Structures are given as structure tokens and as C-alpha cells.
Amino acid sequence: MDLEKYARQVREGDAGAALDSLARSRTGAELAAKVDGEKLTRAAQIGDMKALGQMLQGILATPEGKQFAAQVQKAVKRDGR
Numbered sequence: 001m002d003l004e005k006y007a008r009q010v011r012e013g014d015a016g017a018a019l020d021s022l023a024r025s026r027t028g029a030e031l032a033a034k035v036d037g038e039k040l041t042r043a044a045q046i047g048d049m050k051a052l053g054q055m056l057q058g059i060l061a062t063p064e065g066k067q068f069a070a071q072v073q074k075a076v077k078r079d080g081r
Contacts, residue, residue, distance in 0.1 A: 035059070039055070040055060
């Protein structure tokens with residue numbers, strides 16, 4: 001699977017607007033505030049999948065994170081993916 005191509009299709013499809021709206025929502029902002037941006041950037045730059053996974057697990061362990069993830073999944077599936 002070409003992840004860049006998939007990401008572009010999601011961004012440009014119907015899901016793009018829904019995902020953008022979710023990211024800008026109060027819940028999205030609250031969850032983003034819980035992430036250490038420097039740590040996330042560093043892990044992404046060096047490809048530290050373990051650190052990225054741990055950050056994601058920390059977010060998904062919260063009720064808000066679970067609900068947000070479900071909304072993201074619904075938005076992407078609604079776009080036919």
C-alpha cells in the first residue's frame with residue numbers, strides 16, 4: 001500500500017473535511033494538548049515506532065481518545081475506505 005497516496009486520497013476526499021473538523025474540535029484540541037509535540041516530532045523524524053505507539057496508546061486509553069478514534073474511523077469509512 002502506498003501510504004502517501006492513501007493519505008492524499010483521504011485528505012482530498014469527503015473524509016478530509018470531516019477529519020479537519022474533528023482535529024479542530026474541542027476534543028481534538030484537548031487531546032492534542034496532551035501530546036508532547038517535541039517528543040512526537042522527534043519520534044516521527046527518527047521513525048521511533050515504539051515511542052509513537054506509546055503516545056497513541058496513552059491517548060486511546062482515555063474515554064475521550066476512544067470516542068475520538070471512533071469518530072475518525074467513521075469519517076474515513078464514510079468516504080469509502
